[in-house]
Amino acid sequence: MKRKTLDILLALVGAGTFIPGLLGILFGLAGETYTWRILTFGGNFTLWRGLILLAAGTQFFFAVNQSNPVQKRAQAVLASSMIWIIGGIEILSTVLNSITGGEGAWLNTAGEFLSHYTGPFTPSVLLLPISILLVILVTSNEAKND
């Protein structure tokens, strides 16, 4: 891939991470839950997740700024892995929450179980597939280029 294209891509993903991060911080500070279509801000530690997304977005911008191609890619992987940590935890707790039942029941009913997976989702979960694709792209290029 051309350097230019990669830079544009990184900048886009960076902005796509940075902005929700900022919003997360704001909603976290205000203590509000906000939902728009399948995107939601809220739940425990919204502020923290916002801060980390903001930092991850910044790391993507660092990557755009790097001239050394290996440095650039590593920086992108680092930023993506920060998204994975938050998104991964989010998914894990969704899965675990969907299993346990409420009062007096050990397990959830099938309908209740599925209702956990229809969204809305936090930004890190939505960013997860994008950042995975990005990392696959960036690392598969390594073998060819150098």
Add this chain to the structure above:
Amino acid sequence: MAILLMGHPNVGKSAVFNRLTGANITESNYPGTTVDFTEGYTYIDGKEYKVIDVPGTFSTDPKDEAEKVALDILAEHEDPIVLVVIDSTKIERGLYLAFEIMERGYKVMIALNMWDDAEKHDLSIDVDQLEEILGVPVVPTVAISGKGISTLVENVPTASRVDIERLREKITSL
């Protein structure tokens, strides 16, 4: 007969020990995991060997208590076989410790551990030649997968003392 596993911290001594004895001692990607010694047993050609996992040491003059433990163990055992475990990607410093031990007149053999890492770094080591020069068995191993461990075991009986004078001449004339 005792086999002492010696080497720098974090080269995989405990991993080799677990492979040799089937024990379960802690391996961590962390220098200084083992600060005390652990003993186990293994049978080679029907003979029982006591295997000892020794705390990591940088050299044979101890700088801290963990290294002192290591050297006490070395001094305690009568005529042990010292299996020097070396991180293949940092072969020079491993050899330094091996030399120090050979100079003290112990029977020595060498495991070039983390061989997989060496391959990943495009590092190639001529094992046969190294063995020929040093005059002790040298075996590439990957302790986490068990690769080379059986060769290591086969070579235990051939561990040998090194005549440093001759070694020096040999190396100088290379």
Add this chain to the structure above:
Amino acid sequence: MKLDPEERWRLIDRVARETVEYGAERSTIGSVLAELTVKPLTGIPFAFAVLYGFWGFFDAFAGFFTDGFFVPLFDDHWLPWIQEAFPLKGSWLYYVLVGDPEAVNSFEALGMLTSGFFVAIGVVLPAIVAFYLVITILEDSGYMPRLAVLVDTVLHKIGLHGFAVVPMILSLGCNVPGVASTRTLETKKQRFMIMILLSVFIPCGAQLGVMLSLIPEYFGYIMIYLVTGFFVFGWVLNKLLPGRSPEIITDVPPLRTPTIANVSRKLWVKVKGFFTNAIPFVLLGVGLVNLLYLGGVISWIANSLEPLFTGWFGIPKETVAPLIAGFLRKDLAVAQLSAIDMSGFQLITSVVIISIYFPCIATFSMIIKEGRKSGGVIRVLGGGLLTLVTVVFLWGGLLHLIGILLGVT
């Protein structure tokens, strides 16, 4: 025959040149990534993400088992059954083993078979499994020593030198190996300092786990106060004690992918250790406290120490019982504290006191063992106790003062 170091290096150089062929030294994404994790600008945000991940994982995992399964299991099934089924209601044996016959949750029943089992299996077990799982992955991936280097870099920036970060991080798992690992430090002064600071200020994995699952809302405050104490008293001890504390150089290992085999084996060893070493102590702790209650010892101690507790530390005298249990297991002590009726700030204070007032028995015996090698048992214990008493009074009292100033007492 012995060679001198210079000649040894010369010969080795020769051998290496003959037998080793180095590939072109090129940096890969992996190796650059490894560097990025220790550079403050990139490493600190990443470290925060990792800590968040730790916390989040813990919250989800321990919450799932404790609140989802063990709480209903113990409260709805085990507790009512044993309260009925156990004979001799009203006897001292019933009190020690089952506790309060009217209790409706396993926390407040206070018997060995009720609260003891519940705390050990229902609370601590999920907590330590979650905790050690993450720790093991961080260890095996090689991230732990990187975190250590990062912390060290930051400490240097604020003028703190020569702290042993590796034993500190090990201590977060369990103080016992933390204390043992001070062996890798060079001078007696360092060994003494770190040993005492670790066992006083760093809560162990089991305690951290219980705090995270029972009082997550106060966890951050407690940790910040303890870690600050670590560095404040570290700085003071470093100034006061004679001797050197040289720089500690950690060899940073490469990043590796942890193997499932090794992670599960280590986890298994830990869990097995928990069943054989920790559970008996938890049960013993509960039993001991109950016996002391029956004997009137606890109320006697509580009444005689009341001025100190309420006056100096600002915590209720009922915290005496958990403090006694804390000699055996700090995790149990925290669980018992969380069942006592008091304000949030008092809870924070009492958990801080539980952490610092005395190391648990296992750590204490390790200090004695290691003390022998670090300047003699008497010196280490004497110095240690002196430090301990000072710390408990000053640091514990200071927290009360902070509370008064903030107006939250």
